[in-house]
Amino acid sequence: MIVKSIILTAAAAAVAITSHAEIDCTRLYLTGEATPAGWSENLPEELTPVGGNCFVWDGWLNTGEFKFINTRGDWGSSIVADSYNLSIDTEGPYRLVDNTGANSNPDWKFYNNRPGYVRIIADLGNMSVKFRRPATGIVGEAALGWGNLQDVFIPVFADDEGRISWTGLLRCGEVKFLGDGAGDWHPCYNAPWEGCVLDNGGHWLKYNVTDADDYKYMVVTPGLYTLEFDLGDRAGDGSLKVTRADAPDLTGAFAALPGRYMVAYDRHDMRLHFGPVPTRLYLTAYLDDTCVEFQQTAPGVFSTKASMRAGDYYKLCYSAEQPELTAISPNADTMLTPDGTANLSPMHGYSYTVPEDGEYTLTADFSGTMPMLRAERMFLTGIDNILGTPATVSVDDRTIIVSGCFTEADAYTPAGVLVASGARMSVTPGIYIVKVDNLTFKIAVR
Numbered sequence: 128m129i130v131k132s133i134i135l136t137a138a139a140a141a142v143a144i145t146s147h148a149e150i151d152c153t154r155l156y157l158t159g160e161a162t163p164a165g166w167s168e169n170l171p172e173e174l175t176p177v178g179g180n181c182f183v184w185d186g187w188l189n190t191g192e193f194k195f196i197n198t199r200g201d202w203g204s205s206i207v208a209d210s211y212n213l214s215i216d217t218e219g220p221y222r223l224v225d226n227t228g229a230n231s232n233p234d235w236k237f238y239n240n241r242p243g244y245v246r247i248i249a250d251l252g253n254m255s256v257k258f259r260r261p262a263t264g265i266v267g268e269a270a271l272g273w274g275n276l277q278d279v280f281i282p283v284f285a286d287d288e289g290r291i292s293w294t295g296l297l298r299c300g301e302v303k304f305l306g307d308g309a310g311d312w313h314p315c316y317n318a319p320w321e322g323c324v325l326d327n328g329g330h331w332l333k334y335n336v337t338d339a340d341d342y343k344y345m346v347v348t349p350g351l352y353t354l355e356f357d358l359g360d361r362a363g364d365g366s367l368k369v370t371r372a373d374a375p376d377l378t379g380a381f382a383a384l385p386g387r388y389m390v391a392y393d394r395h396d397m398r399l400h401f402g403p404v405p406t407r408l409y410l411t412a413y414l415d416d417t418c419v420e421f422q423q424t425a426p427g428v429f430s431t432k433a434s435m436r437a438g439d440y441y442k443l444c445y446s447a448e449q450p451e452l453t454a455i456s457p458n459a460d461t462m463l464t465p466d467g468t469a470n471l472s473p474m475h476g477y478s479y480t481v482p483e484d485g486e487y488t489l490t491a492d493f494s495g496t497m498p499m500l501r502a503e504r505m506f507l508t509g510i511d512n513i514l515g516t517p518a519t520v521s522v523d524d525r526t527i528i529v530s531g532c533f534t535e536a537d538a539y540t541p542a543g544v545l546v547a548s549g550a551r552m553s554v555t556p557g558i559y560i561v562k563v564d565n566l567t568f569k570i571a572v573r
Contacts, residue, residue: 150206150225151197152180152251159193161239162186169200169413170440170478180252185284187277188245192236195249195256197227199451205234206251212238215245220255243310244282259284262291263316263356264309268300269325269346282309283356291356296374297325301343304332304367306358316358316365318342325352325369332358332365350374387427389498391472393458402455402473404493405429405445413440413478418447419543427494432505432567434541434560435487440478443471443491443500451475455498463487463502471498486560486567505567520561520568527552527570529563536563538570 156171163186164170174182192212197204205226213221215237226232239245246259261282271279283293283304302325304316316332317340323330325344335341346352351372358365387404408421408429414436421429435441441463443455457470460477468479471491479500481487486505492498518531529536529550538547539560547554554572561568 150227150251151204154197154199155182155206155249155251156196156199157184157193157247158196159236160191161188161193168196168202171196171199173199174247174249180250182247182249182251184247184249185244185282187243188239189242190240192238194234194236195223203227207232208235208237211235214238214240215258216240218259219257220250221257223249223251223254223256225254241308241310243308244280246282246284260308260310261305262309262358264305265293265302265354266305267302267343269297269302276312280305280309283354291358292354294351294353296350297346297352298349299346302346303341303343304356306334313337315341316367318344327369327371330367330369332356332367334362334364387493389455389471389473389493391458391474400472400474402453403445405443405455407445408491409444409447409450410489411442411444411450412436413442415439417542418450420447421489421491425494427492429491429493431489431543432539432560432562433487433489433543434558435481435485435502437481437483440480442475442478463489463500465501465503467499467501469497469499471500486569518563518566520563520570522570522572525554525556525572527554527559527561527572529561533563536561538562 153176155174157174158164158167158171160166162172172184172186174184177183194208195206196202197206207224207226209222209224211233213235215221224232226234244261248257248259250256262285263283265281265283266279267273270281273279281295283291285291303318305312306314306316314334314336317335319331319333319342321342323342323344325346326348330344333340348371351374353370355368356365389402389404391400393400404427410419410421410431410433411417419431419433421431424430442450444450444453445455446453454475455471455473456476456478457468458472458476461468461470461479463479463481481502487502488505490501518529518533521528521530527538527547536549537545538552538554539545539562541558541560546559556572559570559572561570
């Protein structure tokens with residue numbers, strides 16, 4: 128997945144939920160070793176509500192266990208299978224078991240033993256779930272290109288009546304269609320001969336189980352294509368009806384209030400993510416649930432100092448009250464360095480990491496046409512004087528003492544909370560970051 132962020136300037140029913148009282152039919156999440164984030168209650172896959180207490184999710188499942196949770200970050204809201212390691216060998220439906228709150232059902236998981244794309248259709252009204260494999264898949268340079276199957280494959284699912292169709296943009300180039308759940312390059316459906324043009328009308332799909340006669344259809348006119356498949360018994364030749372139209376004109380299709388916006392283009396999912404350029408900015412951590420506010424040092428430029436750990440995962444957000452809904456994150460886990468990264472997208476995606484534990488100066492710059500985030504590690508002394516500096520910091524009992532020539536001294540918690548100021552600062556036991564003018568010290572008070 129490739130996400131590219133740019134910054135643009137625009138010209139111009141709440142539901143009350145009682146925790147664990149009953150299943151919340153407005154949200155549903157997927158988590159487990161088969162999912163992209165693994166067993167993470169804070170980074171689950173969110174299913175899309177489609178009405179009638181039903182939810183849908185399309186995505187790649189690896190081999191392994193998984194289950195559902197009703198509330199992000201809460202293992203106590205689990206919705207599980209009705210037997211141990213229930214393998215999703217067929218579409219189902221399978222029964223869902225409410226294991227939220229005080230319910231004491233066994234924490235049984237579903238199990239996926241066949242890596243690939245899966246459409247999950249969950250119905251919380253009758254507590255059932257279906258797992259649908261793709262009927263076919265679109266690959267080729269006319270679609271997302273050639274390469275790793277998971278990255279370039281567009282899954283096409285049958286509907287409840289068994290109809291198989293897809294509408295989307297195709298560019299010029301080769302294209303063919305995968306078969307048998309679209310989990311591998313073969314079997315597939317090819318063109319009947321080399322150079323066969325894919326255009327309006329009916330076409331024959333040649334079923335192919337080897338590399339022999341691996342002919343591709345040729346898209347010679349880019350546009351918006353509707354493909355209607357008839358795959359027969361899916362173990363032989365099929366047919367395809369093609370309807371082509373001009374690609375949509377997006378001029379004037381987006382509207383927003385005046386202001387500056389971040390726009391991220393996801394080439395894999397063909398999706399745009401929009402978000403305002405922040406006027407306030409926060410750093411959030413996955414493991415210790417801290418939230419550090421940046422200071423705005425110039426229009427669109429923010430800076431903060433924070434204690435960061437190599438094993439933790441960090442995101443930005445522009446609302447401390449709604450960090451998940453206002454997240455700014457990368458499309459893949461990204462190591463922060465002094466050189467910086469432009470992989471900032473207005474979406475709840477992956478995380479930022481640092482190479483080692485320490486105190487870091489973070490700078491986020493949204494003032495130009497590309498956002499940028501940098502992290503520079505500060506090398507701290509202990510209680511000793513830094514060579515060539517006029518100030519020293521020491522501890523006497525539970526008092527931090529700053530000596531020498533300085534203008535300002537402040538003590539902060541590792542989360543960035545100011546607790547005391549001055550030459551003598553009485554504090555409770557703990558770790559403190561002491562800032563003396565432009566110097567920084569890390570102090571342990573016992």
